[in-house]
Amino acid sequence: MSDRPDIPPDDSARAAEYVLGLLPVQEAREMRAELGQNAALRAEVLAWERRFADIAENEVEPVTPPAGVEAQIMAHLFREERRPWWQRFGLGQVVGVAGLAAIVALGVLFYSNLTQPLLVPEYTAQIVGEGDSLILSAALDADTGELLITRDIGTVTTGRAQELWLIAGEAAPVSLGLLAEDTETVLNVPQDLAARFEGGVLAVSDEPPGGSPTGAPTGAVLAVGEVNTI
Amino acid sequence: MTARTDLETLMARLVLKDREAFRALFSATSAKLFGVCLRVLKDRGEAEDALQEVYVKIWNRADRYSSTGHSPMTWLITVARNHAIDRLRARRADSDIGDPDLVLSDPAPGPEARAIAAAEARRISECFGELEQARADAVRGAYFEGASYAALAERFDVPLNTMKTWLRRSLMTLKDCLSR
Known part of the structure; x- marks a missing residue:
C-alpha cells in the first residue's frame, strides 16, 4: 500500500464524504467535475467505495428475495420475445397487421362470444x-x-x-x-x-x-x- | 457465495449481454444485494422494488464495472447501496442535503487497485472495531442510512461542527488502520 501516492488528508476526507453523500449539493457537483481532472482524487473515491462496500460485505446478512422478483426483472429486461402485440408495431407492421388479422379471424371462428374483442x-x-x-x-x-x-x-x-x-x-x-x-x-x-x-x-x-x-x-x-x- | 473469479467471468459475460450469465449472477448475488436494500430501506416491499431496479441498472451498466477496478461484489454492493439511498432520500423530504448526488464514478482503473482491495477487505472489520462504538455507528449511519451531518449531530447530540470533526477523524483512523 506504500506504493500508492499519498493524498492530503483533507482530500481523502472529502472523497469519503462524497461517497457517503455528505457533501452539500454544490460541493458534490464541484467534486464530480474535479474527479475528471484529478486522478489521485478519483482513485481515493474508488478506494472509499471499496472500504465502505467491505463493511457492507462483512456486516449485511444475505436475505433471499422472493421468487417473484427475479421473474419480474427478467420480464422487464427480456420481454421482447413475449411483448404484447400493441408494442410490436413499428418492428414489422405488415407482418403484424397480417398476423393480427389472422388471429382475429381465428378468434372470431373459435370464440364467437369474445368478451374482449381484439382491436x-x-x-x-x-x-x-x-x-x-x-x-x-x-x-x-x-x-x-x-x-x-x-x-x-x-x-x-x-x-x-x-x-x-x-x-x-x-x-x-x-x-x-x-x-x-x-x-x-x-x-x-x-x-x-x-x-x-x-x-x-x-x-x-x-x-x-x-x-x-x-x-x-x-x-x-x-x-x-x-x-x-x- | 460464488468465488470471486466466477463472478468476474459472469461480469465479463454480462458486458456482452449474456442472459444466462445475468441469471447466474442474480442467483449468486441477489441475497446479498437484497440484504443491502433491506438494511438501507427497512421496508420489504420497497427493498423488493429497489432490488429490481438495481439489477436493471446492473444489466444496463455492466460495461462500467471494469473501469472502476472494483471486485464484482464491491461494484454490485456500491450500485445497490447508492440506489437504495437514492430511493430513501426521494422518500425523505426533510433531507438537508437536497438531491442525492451519487453517481458511479467511472475513471480509469488503478493497476494495483485490486491487490489493495483484497488486502483491505480482510482488515476492515478489525479496523472498524478500533473505533469507539458511537463513532463507528456514525459512519454506519452515513453509509447505510444516508444520514446527513445534521441528522447525525442530532442523533448523537453534538454540535454540527463537532459531528463533522468526529466523522472525518473516524474516517482517517479507519484509513490509517487499513493501510498499516
Whole structure:
C-alpha cells in the first residue's frame, strides 16, 4: 500500500464524504467535475467505495428475495420475445397487421362470444423520463377509449402520485388519470379526448396523493412522450 | 457465495449481454444485494422494488464495472447501496442535503487497485472495531442510512461542527488502520 501516492488528508476526507453523500449539493457537483481532472482524487473515491462496500460485505446478512422478483426483472429486461402485440408495431407492421388479422379471424371462428374483442390501438407513445429513470408505454384503442399504460422502468415514490396528462396542440394539459403502482394501468379516455390524441404529447407529473388539487400539473414533469399514430 | 473469479467471468459475460450469465449472477448475488436494500430501506416491499431496479441498472451498466477496478461484489454492493439511498432520500423530504448526488464514478482503473482491495477487505472489520462504538455507528449511519451531518449531530447530540470533526477523524483512523 506504500506504493500508492499519498493524498492530503483533507482530500481523502472529502472523497469519503462524497461517497457517503455528505457533501452539500454544490460541493458534490464541484467534486464530480474535479474527479475528471484529478486522478489521485478519483482513485481515493474508488478506494472509499471499496472500504465502505467491505463493511457492507462483512456486516449485511444475505436475505433471499422472493421468487417473484427475479421473474419480474427478467420480464422487464427480456420481454421482447413475449411483448404484447400493441408494442410490436413499428418492428414489422405488415407482418403484424397480417398476423393480427389472422388471429382475429381465428378468434372470431373459435370464440364467437369474445368478451374482449381484439382491436388495434390507434395511438401509442413511449413516455420517457430524464436518464431513463421512468419509462412507460401507452397504447390507446380509440374505439373503446381504453388506454393501457405499461410501466417498463421506474416506480411511484412512496407518499406521492403520478398523474398522466394529454397535451394537445396549444391547449392546457388535460388529466387522463393517475398511474397505478403496478406494471399496468388501464384508463378510460372519453371520446372527445381520444379524438385529440393525434399529434399530441403525453406527460407524467409528480403530484400529491390523489392527484393534482388544481386540475393542472403542480409537480415536476417526470416523463414525456409524443403520441404516434399507427 | 460464488468465488470471486466466477463472478468476474459472469461480469465479463454480462458486458456482452449474456442472459444466462445475468441469471447466474442474480442467483449468486441477489441475497446479498437484497440484504443491502433491506438494511438501507427497512421496508420489504420497497427493498423488493429497489432490488429490481438495481439489477436493471446492473444489466444496463455492466460495461462500467471494469473501469472502476472494483471486485464484482464491491461494484454490485456500491450500485445497490447508492440506489437504495437514492430511493430513501426521494422518500425523505426533510433531507438537508437536497438531491442525492451519487453517481458511479467511472475513471480509469488503478493497476494495483485490486491487490489493495483484497488486502483491505480482510482488515476492515478489525479496523472498524478500533473505533469507539458511537463513532463507528456514525459512519454506519452515513453509509447505510444516508444520514446527513445534521441528522447525525442530532442523533448523537453534538454540535454540527463537532459531528463533522468526529466523522472525518473516524474516517482517517479507519484509513490509517487499513493501510498499516
